[in-house]
Amino acid sequence: MSQPSLAGVLRSTVATVLTLLAAVVFVALAVVLVVTQVPDGTRDLDAYRAAPRCPSAPARPAECRWTREFTVADVRLTSRRGRLDTVTLTGADGHRWETAYTDRGPVIGDLGRGDRVTGTVWRGRLTEIAARGESQDTDAAPADLRARSLIAGLIMIPPGLLVTAACVWRLGRRAGPSRGMVATLGLAVGVFFAGLFSPLVANAVGEDFWATAAVWLPAAVLLAVGARVYTTRGNGLAR
Incomplete structure (x- = not known):
């Protein structure tokens, strides 16, 4: 994890607030996408088939x-x-x-x-x-928008929530950023990239949410374990 840059975001109150607002908007957009696309996301595809x-x-x-x-x-x-x-x-x-x-x-x-x-x-x-x-x-063929929106939600919502949690945690603490906060922010970055690459790995079965989630989940678990180890065993910022 890139401790200096991530810790820098959390050391500055202004940067933390801006990051928090961006994360909230990020999550809100993803939620709107999922809510609007999932119910009828396969309507055109079903009609075509x-x-x-x-x-x-x-x-x-x-x-x-x-x-x-x-x-x-x-x-x-x-x-x-x-x-x-x-x-x-x-x-x-x-x-x-x-x-x-x-x-x-x-x-x-x-x-x-x-x-x-x-x-x-x-x-x-x-x-x-x-x-x-x-x-x-062709790109004009009807697509499974339900799977696409769920995959987008998987990519966007977990890291957005982690960033939100780290920023709220920092704003509620008078002391400087702890290792746990930095680890949470770093975990958000890692989970985001895991979400981006999971559909590429699962692409052999097409746009399949469950196949993508099956690739994403182990990566997210490993990243969480790494964040935990960083928090409990590392040296540097005080917890």
Whole structure:
């Protein structure tokens, strides 16, 4: 843990108050996200999975899924942070569809100009492409917002509460920051990064909250043990 910088936040009353306010806002945003998204977070996804195949090409955005052939007009793969890979598809009618993807597998990484793919259109959005026996969702495909919001809550709420506890503890104590306060603040930082990396480790099963929590929990326990050891056995700030 970075004792000097964390202790510095707790030594300054102004810095502690500002950190406390930021933590409260952080937790409040996460709670609002969870409360608003969890109840109906799978509504569109469930509707998409249950949608029947269209008997013919719909004249307007429809609830059924329409499958048709497309030709790849352009593929743009990027490594720039915050940018998505894109593929431009052309239908038999000449209409161009711009699609974007969060990763390159298992389809778009092997696509080239002129290749043929099968696309699925739902509610006027191109949601999925398939080629060579593999399929891949576009960023327009409905997502499990319930899992996403719960994972976001896991990332944001525990560290936010720990920071809040450390700051309230410090403001209620006249003496300087104790080792326990610094350990709590350091634990918050560690738990936050554990939350960020847990979905990446659990990504093999998709956006699954329970798989993410199964990765996050052991890391959080180890960090808590480390914070406890730091508090009881370390030297430096008096408790």
